[in-house]
Amino acid sequence: MTGGATLGSRPASAAPTTAGPGATRPVRPPRLRSRTVVLALAIGCVLLALVALGLGDFPLDPVQVVQAAFTTDGGFATTIVLEWRLPRVLAALVFGAALAVSGGLFQTLTANPLGSPDIIGFSTGAYTGALLVLTLAGTSFAPVAVGAVAGGLVSALLAYVLAYRRGVHGFRLIIVGIGVTAILQSANTLLLRRASTEVAMEASFWGAGSLSLVGWSQFVPVAIALAVLTPAVFLVSRPLRQLELGDDAARAHGVRVERSRLTILVLGVALIALVTAISGPIAFVALAAPQIAHRIARSPGIPLVGSALVGALLLLSADMVAQHLPPTPIPVGVVTIIGGGVYLLALLVHEARGQR
Amino acid sequence: MTDTARGASGRRTPANPTAANPTAAIPTPGEARLQTVDARLGYDRRTVSEGISAAIPDGSFTVIVGPNACGKSTLLRSFSRLLKPTAGSVLLDGRDIASLPPKQVARTVGLLPQSSVAPDGITVVDLVRRGRYPHQGLIRQWSARDRIAVDEALEATDLTELAARPVAELSGGQRQRAWVAMALAQETPILLLDEPTTYLDISHQMDLLNLFARLHQQGTTIAAVLHDLNQAARYATHLIVMKEGRIVATGAPADVISAELIERVFELPCVVIADPVTGGPLVVPR
Incomplete structure (x- = not known):
């Protein structure tokens, strides 16, 4: 019915749609959603942190947590919140964010949701480094961290050198990375078997990935290092967005492609290596957080700020589960591996279906 | 010049009708901002072109034609800094393009690459905005000038209505227009197009070529690699004909295209008649 009417009056009704020739309508991309998502995630981080600070043998509700944190009388609750629980909660948030940004950088660089640093083996390499130091130089904290x-x-x-052929391309880096990981894993097994029992125990504990040993003295140096890297991440985020368009387009836009790629690679590795040095390898966060952030923000490509916040939420939640759900606390790395296994399987099934 | 002479082997050196410069192969910097000088182009150890000198005359709609694997895309890539010559040089305004800051080059020479990747979930306007990258820096990230350039690029490509749509949802022709819009937003006086019409149906090919012709009329220097000889003849003001990595002929289509040349370059027996629409040369295979 309407069809007949509009058909007859086509030329007339065409006028409103073109709405004034030359009047360029202001085109605004949908940024609002991204901002809302970022705000919501940030609020989520704060609320979850308040809950986490209250959990434990000495339970506090969020109001008591805030009271304890802002009174200076040095009471027992204040000690528990500020000295015992806060470094670990902050570490979960900050490390989760760093892991997620690292994953976001790698996944964008490789244009592949599997291109995360734990899949292409940089945490395995960090473990190898830590193991070497543990067996050769003993178990003190700082050398192990440096080794990692x-x-x-x-x-x-x-992996970069082996994958280099007139520049490094995403898929080749992933394949080579998986190969390097396999070699390093067998090296790790060999190192563990040859180590003394004491060292092997220490190494296995480190290798499981845990935040239980994080106090202020471990957290602060790493947090400072990460804070130094943050402006660099913002700097590379602009060429990173151009690299998403393919090397040719990026080059045509004036990006020094290989140099940018190497910088991004080094930054991504530095982020995950710093975290790994303190906590041991924590899987899944770098892999999943960027993809989750991309989906909820519905952004073009992977949003780095959103990824950081999702990573913070994920690692804090995982650490809360690891500490409080089982009868005795387990390493957070175990929780993320279980969660990550399920996620990876879902991702692979989804990708495989998408291919057909 | 040597290439032209060698390739044409005694045949008349094609006259350049507009610029009145017979040695079009090595023009002076004043007439062609962009040129290769005695360049060796290739990939790894495989050399595609040896000692090639070519120029994109200012204000021209240059089209590079030739059989598959003749090195035409390679030549275009060298013009856009995508491929660094292993010998010789590519000059922009008389200076080696490799020595210029990449962003400065990107503000002068734009490129529509043969293959690009649209990031997952990107909208048309977001894609077009990325063309502004060479005009932006750390301090000056997004300005009114950027917004105007993006709006104009969308308008020129007739994508204003589709600006908020995800690129993945567009048809093939619309998607290619979105990439063109991104290159237009770069606002470069020289625009290079690497096989811009491949995979499009004939009407979308014509749409795009007409768009490029409009840009050319508005003053943009255009250089394109095209497969279709008759489209090249119709739209080009300057042809570069290549075979086996060498330039065989250059000049206006009417002066360059002859049955003899086409047969020699493409090994295709044909006749050249007057295009019933434009009056220019029309290649009809026998």
């Missing part, structure tokens, strides 16, 4: 960072960087460099 070095191990992560060296394995990343190895």
Whole structure:
């Protein structure tokens, strides 16, 4: 019915749709959603942190947590909240964010949701580095951390060099990374078997990935290092967005493609290596958080700020589960591996269906 | 010049009708902002072109034609800094393009690449906005000028209505227009197009070519790689004909295209008649 009417008056009704020739309608991209999502996630982080600070043998409700944190009389509750629980909660948030940003950088670089640093093996390399230090130099904290960072960087460099052929392309980096991971994993097994019982115990504990040993003295140096890296991440985020369009388009827009890619790679590895140095390898967060953030923000590509917040939420939730759900606390790495296994399976099934 | 002479092997050196410069292969910087000088182009150890000198005359609609694997895309890529010559140089305004800051080059020479990736979930306007990258810096990230450029690019490509749509939902022709819009938003005086009409049906091909012709009339220097000889003949003001990595002929289509040349370059027996619509040369295979 309407069809007949509009058909007859086509030229007349066409006029309103073109709405004034030359009058360029202001085109605004849907940024509002991204901002709302970021705000909601940030609020979620704060609320979850308040709950987490109250959980434990000495339970506090969020109001008591805030009271304890802002009274300076040095009461027992204040000690528990500020000295015992706060470093671990902050570490979960900050490390989760760092892991997620690392994953976001790698997934964008490789244009592949599987291109996360734990799949292409930089945490395995960090473990190798830590193991080498543990067996050769003993179990003191700082050298192990340095060994882990070095191990992560060296394995990343190895993957980069092996994957280099007139520049590094995403898929080749993933495949080579998986190969490097396999070699490093067997090296890790070998190192563990040859180590003394004491060292092997220490190493296994470290290798499970845990936040239980994080106090202020461990958290602060890493947090400072991460804070230094943050402006660098913002700097590379602009060329990163151009790299998403393909190398040719990025180059045509004036991006120094190989240099940007190497910078992004080094930054991504540095982020995950710093976290791994303190907590041991924590899987899944770098893999899943960027994809979750991308889906809820419905953004083009992977949003780095959104990823950071989702990563913070994920790791804090996982650490709360690890601490309080089982009868005795387990390492958070175990929780994320279980969650990550399920997620990875779902992702692979989804990707495989999408391919057909 | 040597290439032209060698390739044409005694045949008349094609006259350049507009610029009145017979040695079009090595023009002076004043007439062609963008040129290769004695460049060796190739990938890894495979050399595609040896000692090639070519120029994009200012204000021209240059079309590079030739059989598959003749090196025409390679030549275009060298013009856009995508491929660095292993010998010789590519000059922009008389200076080696490799020595110029990449963003400065990107403000002068735009490119529609043969293959690009649309990030998952990106909208048309977001894609077009990314064309503004070379005009932006750390301090100056998004300005009124950027917004105007994006709006104009959308308008020129007739995508204003579709600006908020995800690129993945567009038809093939619309998607290619979105990429063109991104290149237009770059606002470069020189625009390079690498096989811009491939995979499009004939009417969408014509839409795009007419758009490029409009841009050319508005003053943009255009250089394109095209497969269709008759489209090249119709739209180009300057042809570069290549075979086996060398330039065989350059000049206005009417002067360059002959049955003899086409047969020699493409190994295709044909006749050249007057295009009933434009009066220009029309290649009809025998």
